[in-house]
Amino acid sequence: MENKSVLSTKEAVVLLLSVFIVGFCTIIYELLIGSVSSYFLGDSIKQFSLVIGLTMTAMGIGTLISRIINKDLIYYFIFIEIILAITGGLCVPILYYAYTFEAIYYPVMILLILAIGCLIGLEIPLLTRIMEKYYDLKDNISNVLSLDYLGAFIATIVFPFVLLPFLGIFESSVFAGFLNLVVAIINFFWFKDKIFRKKAAKLVFFMVLIFLFLVGLFICSDGIVKNWENNIFEDRVIFSKQTPYQKLVMTKNKEDIRLFIDGNVQFSSIDEYRYHELLVHVPMFLAQHKENILILGGGDGLAARELLKYNDVKNITVVDLDKEMTDLAKTNKYFLKLNNDSFNNEKVKIFNEDAFKFLENTQNLYDVIIVDLPDPNNSSLARLYSREFYKILKKKLAVNGVMVTQSTSPFFSPEAFWCIQKSLLAAGFKNAVPYHIYVPSFGDWGFMIASDNTIRADKIDIKIPAKFIDNEVAKNAFKLEKDVQRTNIEPSTLDRPKILDYYLNGWRYWN
Numbered sequence: 247m248e249n250k251s252v253l254s255t256k257e258a259v260v261l262l263l264s265v266f267i268v269g270f271c272t273i274i275y276e277l278l279i280g281s282v283s284s285y286f287l288g289d290s291i292k293q294f295s296l297v298i299g300l301t302m303t304a305m306g307i308g309t310l311i312s313r314i315i316n317k318d319l320i321y322y323f324i325f326i327e328i329i330l331a332i333t334g335g336l337c338v339p340i341l342y343y344a345y346t347f348e349a350i351y352y353p354v355m356i357l358l359i360l361a362i363g364c365l366i367g368l369e370i371p372l373l374t375r376i377m378e379k380y381y382d383l384k385d386n387i388s389n390v391l392s393l394d395y396l397g398a399f400i401a402t403i404v405f406p407f408v409l410l411p412f413l414g415i416f417e418s419s420v421f422a423g424f425l426n427l428v429v430a431i432i433n434f435f436w437f438k439d440k441i442f443r444k445k446a447a448k449l450v451f452f453m454v455l456i457f458l459f460l461v462g463l464f465i466c467s468d469g470i471v472k473n474w475e476n477n478i479f480e481d482r483v484i485f486s487k488q489t490p491y492q493k494l495v496m497t498k499n500k501e502d503i504r505l506f507i508d509g510n511v512q513f514s515s516i517d518e519y520r521y522h523e524l525l526v527h528v529p530m531f532l533a534q535h536k537e538n539i540l541i542l543g544g545g546d547g548l549a550a551r552e553l554l555k556y557n558d559v560k561n562i563t564v565v566d567l568d569k570e571m572t573d574l575a576k577t578n579k580y581f582l583k584l585n586n587d588s589f590n591n592e593k594v595k596i597f598n599e600d601a602f603k604f605l606e607n608t609q610n611l612y613d614v615i616i617v618d619l620p621d622p623n624n625s626s627l628a629r630l631y632s633r634e635f636y637k638i639l640k641k642k643l644a645v646n647g648v649m650v651t652q653s654t655s656p657f658f659s660p661e662a663f664w665c666i667q668k669s670l671l672a673a674g675f676k677n678a679v680p681y682h683i684y685v686p687s688f689g690d691w692g693f694m695i696a697s698d699n700t701i702r703a704d705k706i707d708i709k710i711p712a713k714f715i716d717n718e719v720a721k722n723a724f725k726l727e728k729d730v731q732r733t734n735i736e737p738s739t740l741d742r743p744k745i746l747d748y749y750l751n752g753w754r755y756w757n
Contacts, residue, residue, distance in 0.1 A: 258380040260436045261373060264429045265390050268369050269397025270404075274422040275334050275362050276301055277405045282341045282415060283355060285493060285508045288623035289750055300356060301363040308367020315372065320437045321445050323372045327430035328452050330365045335423015335460050337362065338416050342474050370394060406490060414488035416471050420464045427456060479506065485578070489570040496580065503580045504687070505546060507620055514687035515584055518548055521652075521691060523715040524683045524723060525618060526552035529650040529695055531706050531720075533614045537561065540612040540642070542601040542630075543619035545571035547585030550594055553616075554586070555710045562594045563612070569598040601630055602638070611644040617651035621749060622662065628743040631666055635740075636673035636696075648697045649675075656682050656730040657690040659752030664735045665745045670696045672737040677701050681723040690730075 276297050283293035315322050337358055344354035374390050381389060409418040434441075434449055441449070463470070475483045481499035488494075495506040503515040513521065526549055530536055537560045541549050545566035553562050566572050575581045576589045588594060597604060601619065617639075622628040629635060631651075639649060651670075656663040663680070670678035675696040681703070682692040695701060703724040708717055738745035 254380060257436065258377065260432060261377050261380070262389060262393055264433060265370070265373055265393040266397040267425050267429050268366070268373070269394035270401045271330075271334060271397075271422050271425050272301075272366050272394075273398040273401035274405060274409070274418070275337060275366075277401070278338055278415060278419050278422070279341065279355065279359060279362075281410075282338055284624060285415075286341075286345050286351065289746065290624040290626065296355075297359060300359040301366070304360045304363020305367035307360075308364035308369075309371050310367075311364065312368050312371035315368075318441070318445070319372050319376050320433065321441050321449070323369065323376065324430045324433050324437075324441075324449055325452075326365055326368050326372070327426050327433070328449065328456060330362065330369075331423045331427035331430065331460070332456050333358075333361055333365065333423075334426055335420050335456075335463070338419035339463070339470070342416070342471075346474070346477060410488065411490045414471075415493075417464060417467050420460055420467065423460055424464075427453065427460065431457075478509070484580075485574070487570060489568050491568045492571075494568075494571060494574065496578075498580075503584065510620065510623070511687060512620070513546065513548065515580075517686045518584070519713045520683055520685045521688070522548045522552050523712045524681070524720075525549060525650060525652060525693060526616060527708055527710055527712065527715050528681065528693070528706065528720055528723070529614050529616065529648045530556060530710075531708060532695065532697070532699075532701060533648040534646040534699075535613040535644065538610065538612050538644070539563070540610075540615045541565065542604075542615065542617045544616065545575060547572075547575040547581065547588040549616055549618050550588035550591075551585045552710075554588055554591055554593065559593065562591075563610075564589070564594060564596045565599055565601050565604045566596070567598060567600055572596050572598060602635060605635075605638045605642055608642060610642070611647070612642055613644050613647050615639060615643060615647070615649040617649065619652070621654050622738075622743075622745045623749060623753075625743060625746060628738065628746040628749075629740055631669060631738055631745045632743065633669045633672040633737050633739050636670050636675070640674055643697075646697075646699055648695065648699070650693055650695045653680070653692040653694045654749060655688065655690050655752075656680070656692040656726060659749050660730045660732045661735055661748035662745050662752055663692045663730070664732045665738050665748050666694050668735050668737040669739075669745070670694060679703070679724065680726055682726060683719075683723050 280294040280297040284290040287293060340358060344351045374386060377386050413421060431453055438446055472483060475486055475495060479497050481497035483495060484498045485496035492507050497504045505512040536556055536558045539553055539559055539562045541564045543566055544564055545568060550562055550564060553559055575585060619630055620627055622631045643649060653666045654662050667678045667680055676698045678694055678696040679701045680692060680694055682690055685691050703721055706717055706720040708715055708720055736744045
């Protein structure tokens with residue numbers, strides 16, 4: 247009796263451990279698919295809402311389907327874990343492949359979510375019924391749900407702090423598939439005496455096959471990702487890294503070095519000077535004082551390069567969330583050539599913090615604030631183009647201070663462009679004036695300069711050495727053609743991030 251009792255206890259522990267891992271993997275798959283879709287398509291709220299909603303629906307369907315399984319419960323549970331190992335383990339590789347044919351991405355994503363969700367929905371009911379042997383109903387439901395929720399909670403911690411920075415998206419998918427396979431293997435060896443021999447042989451065959459496949463996929467993951475990136479990006483990929491915040495990719499074609507963040511081009515070395523000279527020298531001329539400068543974003547060091555041309559600049563503070571980005575700009579030979587080693591200049595101080603939090607906490611005032619952030623293509627970035635953000639920013643400007651922000655394209659996304667002006671005015675700036683310039687790798691690109699002082703574009707007199715900007719270029723930049731003018735635009739706020747809708751609708755039309 248004692249041995250039987252010990253055996254039953256061990257069986258229960260195996261099943262409870264399975265519940266925990268199942269809960270862990272459930273959230274990992276949701277986070278993986280939501281993250282990949284956000285990287286590729288932007289609008290993270292929409293992508294995660296779709297993933298969560300479809301997964302929950304599919305889980306409900308899977309739970310209903312579980313009713314038809316009346317015998318061989320442990321066999322079917324192991325078989326489901328095997329199928330989930332390959333489906334979940336391949337979810338990111340499948341989405342990567344689907345993105346190369348963008349038109350099929352959403353159908354593939356939806357089918358993948360429904361398949362994974364149904365399989366997940368089958369797991370818990372089967373485990374609960376298997377565990378009826380060991381616990382009464384009250385304890386059984388309590389044990390299963392509590393461990394399932396605990397696994398989900400641990401997953402939300404492990405994903406951003408361990409899996410994403412150390413394995414990246416692709417390998418995290420394969421790793422989660424391995425976990426489901428581990429559940430299948432453990433349960434098979436513990437309960438194999440309860441499975442018919444022919445069915446057991448089938449399970450062993452699939453477990454070995456999928457194990458070898460996942461091992462091969464994991465080993466070859468770097469090569470697969472590089473090959474995929476070379477197909478996605480027109481030029482040869484020379485650097486690729488998934489950071490805790492974004493995917494950084496550098497490409498090279500002869501002398502053209504390009505940086506991509508989450509698939510969106512940030513600069514081309516051939517023409518980036520056009521963008522950065524307009525971004526920096528216009529507000530620097532209009533500012534009465536130029537001693538203390540703040541750059542929000544600008545982790546490539548290119549805006550800092552232009553600022554260091556001014557002898558009266560004493561301090562340049564760069565706030566960029568991603569340390570991997572600023573380290574790349576400080577050490578990579580291509581960046582060092584482009585940014586003239588600006589981040590290693592003693593005048594430059596780098597803070598790897600969220601721009602919003604930095605502004606809230608800093609006690610310093612700045613003569614010029616340059617906002618060089620990525621486009622507002624997701625909710626996290628949209629808040630950095632909000633009325634509330636600009637209100638806090640305005641408080642950190644010194645008397646007679648000037649701020650400028652990159653403002654996406656007035657041609658490709660005019661509503662988003664003018665929304666930034668509305669948001670600046672709603673934040674209390676007396677003047678918010680648009681200007682733009684043509685950058686071949688981007689197209690027509692816009693900026694907004696804001697101050698409580700009058701902004702006189704006709705008085706601009708650029709004396710700093712530059713490749714492109716001169717007085718005539720600067721003055722003409724303030725002339726916006728009537729076809730990009732927009733009215734009835736609302737400001738963007740934290741509660742109603744209008745700029746996200748404006749931006750996505752504008753670029754969706756051209757894409």
